[in-house]
Amino acid sequence: MTDQIEKLTNAQIAWRAAQDIADGAYVNLGIGFPEMVAKFQPEGREAVFHTENGVLGFGPAPAPGEEDWDLINAGKKAITLKPGAAFFHHADSFAMVRGGHLDVAILGAYEVAQTGDLANWSTGPKGVPAVGGAMDLVHGAKRVAVITEHVTKKGQPKLVERCSLPLTGVGCVTRVYTSLAVVDIEDGRFVLREKLAGLSFDDLQAQTGAELHRPGPVADLIVPEL
Amino acid sequence: MTDQIEKLTNAQIAWRAAQDIADGAYVNLGIGFPEMVAKFQPEGREAVFHTENGVLGFGPAPAPGEEDWDLINAGKKAITLKPGAAFFHHADSFAMVRGGHLDVAILGAYEVAQTGDLANWSTGPKGVPAVGGAMDLVHGAKRVAVITEHVTKKGQPKLVERCSLPLTGVGCVTRVYTSLAVVDIEDGRFVLREKLAGLSFDDLQAQTGAELHRPGPVADLIVPEL
């Protein structure tokens, strides 16, 4: 089982997701873990990053003490600008999102269903609900991908037949990068593309809440040294 | 009858309409005859003029030979800018219009009905139809006024019970400045406010296609020397 093999770290998951981003792609990275994807752009490729609060073409965080708090991303973290950046207001920003002008959006997940349904904004009626731009982003990119641990901290599958938590969007996710595998969502089913070399299909299936299909070859998931 | 008294010229009608425009008002003047209203702003008042094609705060035409054809109004005539002008795109321009941010729109008319219906864009199925911004403008200002001859060239009333020509908008006009009178539209009826001093009420009524009401005093229409 998983305990015996080394699953990918968050950084390694982010690295894997970054490999699928083409040079010049327009990309929105959800706040938190997905922001890490920006660090792993392959040599020679440069994506243009969009943030909901009205900046296109931003770069990494400034040095501590150099922050300008009028220049932040959707996670309210200080950012910098790259040449060719642009500012715009919130309606124009979400016109980019909702209008399908982003090439890729990469989001976190509580659960992803084999239908492409995503639950990533609410763990139920307790506490203060907060949605931000998540429900817009899932309808906002040509390709909506998720990066996530394969199972919850309690070992429950996050890839499921049907989401049990409140939905963020219906039928929106097309690829999931997990700590164990890369899974596409096609025609309402999970299609396994890559998995850790040391992990058997049956072990992976056992940690997955819906059937994994293998219509084509399954590659070994690269474990980068970061 | 009218032949015996001197009706207002177009310039005089435009002058009269200009007297009702407050200092600092945001105003759209329809293309053609209504554009003339801008010439007659009373001393000490300055309106800010809006044109559909994305300019706020424009001034009179430049001297011949000084035209810049990237700086035009909705009638495609060359204009100039006043200090405090702004450029914007067509959707923002019509957000100003449709959103009710203009104080006054002054339009021409083929017919105005006592219900406030306006017909000013089409004389019927012959020829090439063209609507421009007229249908937006009638829903676009806190006050939509019309300037017009009181009757057509053939002597037919232009103020009518019901428009016979294709409508531009329903229940949108609130005041009509004609060559003979100033008429408000209130609760589905024409209310006479001003008429030429030498014109009897009966003569005016005879040239009007719907009943003129007089719930209050009727002032003499000023005949300015221009």
Add this chain to the structure above:
Amino acid sequence: MDKTLPSLAEAVAGIEDGATVMIGGFGGSGAPIELIHALIDRYLATGHPKGLTIVNNNAGNGHVGIAAMIEQGMVAKMICSFPRSADPRVFTELYLSGKIELELVPQGTLAERIRAGGAGIPAFYTPTGYGTELANGKPVEEFDGKHYIRERWLKADVALIKAEIGDTMGNLTYRMAARNFAPLMATAAERTIVQVTKLVAPGGIDPEAVITPGLFVDGLVEVATPAQEEALNRAEAHHP
């Protein structure tokens, strides 16, 4: 035409009990701290305005700005997308004890509803939220084989925003990501009040550079060295 107002106190004088107030800003960027604090000061001195509905992306952070309004008890309802922040305690406690109402709106829908309010568009269709609990009760329509929900415009009695340069006619520019909701809110409020960092005469802003044309603005007050909400919170400031 001169829309400048003599003081922050005058700028916030006309806001009434129960008003819906849109407040610019996303996190600390663009938050009109001085206008908000002037409004709090008025409330503390007079007991008004109270029972406000506040429209903002967030629901306050720390003990300044919108959080301070909530803390003082001026706010009956928040309309926002993300009522969490580094220190959301003020809102959280009132919300969990049922003392403040929350209308949660996806961020893009919030922006578009405000734009629609300003643009005379009473309703529009969006894919955002379809099939989720935030679509409950909203009309669903299919266009070209895809499902959308219908959302209504959002308007306000007053908008309080922060701009960078303003001329006396109300033309505005913004500073970087502080632009966010402000240009939209300026269009959707009956009365738009702006604090500008620099006030100039008409002609002082290039007509190409104007982001909010003056016709959307009703009053301006210059605050030459505005506080940044994020900086205040890092210093653990309180208002009052």
Add this chain to the structure above:
Amino acid sequence: MDKTLPSLAEAVAGIEDGATVMIGGFGGSGAPIELIHALIDRYLATGHPKGLTIVNNNAGNGHVGIAAMIEQGMVAKMICSFPRSADPRVFTELYLSGKIELELVPQGTLAERIRAGGAGIPAFYTPTGYGTELANGKPVEEFDGKHYIRERWLKADVALIKAEIGDTMGNLTYRMAARNFAPLMATAAERTIVQVTKLVAPGGIDPEAVITPGLFVDGLVEVATPAQEEALNRAEAHHP
């Protein structure tokens, strides 16, 4: 990332028969004359593209630009608000003889439909046109006691627009009232091709001054001294 194209001919190479093409401009201001004429030249050389649907505020003037496209027989349908001009003969004659189709759209509705197409809003409600013959067949809805009609988004295969400054990533500024429909069309087309008067490197445009962010732009070609349609018409120019 460099979106510049080597020539006008390459810029218009991918436009196919039957395509819907949005073309910027209001009268002569903003008309991308060089792109249009390159497309006409391609048609005259190859017979393609033909059967085009053109979206523009007008339907051409004189014998250059869109009027010349119509005159050469490339255009099956116009979607516009005002198919009149100083010299509209080319369109008028074909229209009256039934050889070209016209979809007449109120100007503000045309702008909003294009914006909606770019913004992922499949339909919206507007008061514009309610109760008129241009509302025939459109759903009517009442909101807050007032009537509105429902309008659909408008999208295109290609947009051809003219900008003032463009950087190689596609960020654009415009010149005065030549802005008009161009920033909207750039968002609503599958492929947006721009002629810029001045091409600069990324960083050459102040991020605050960008009107069309580069993500909406697919290709740029520099035309350093563009013709002005109005000036061409005053000189009674013809193309070809």
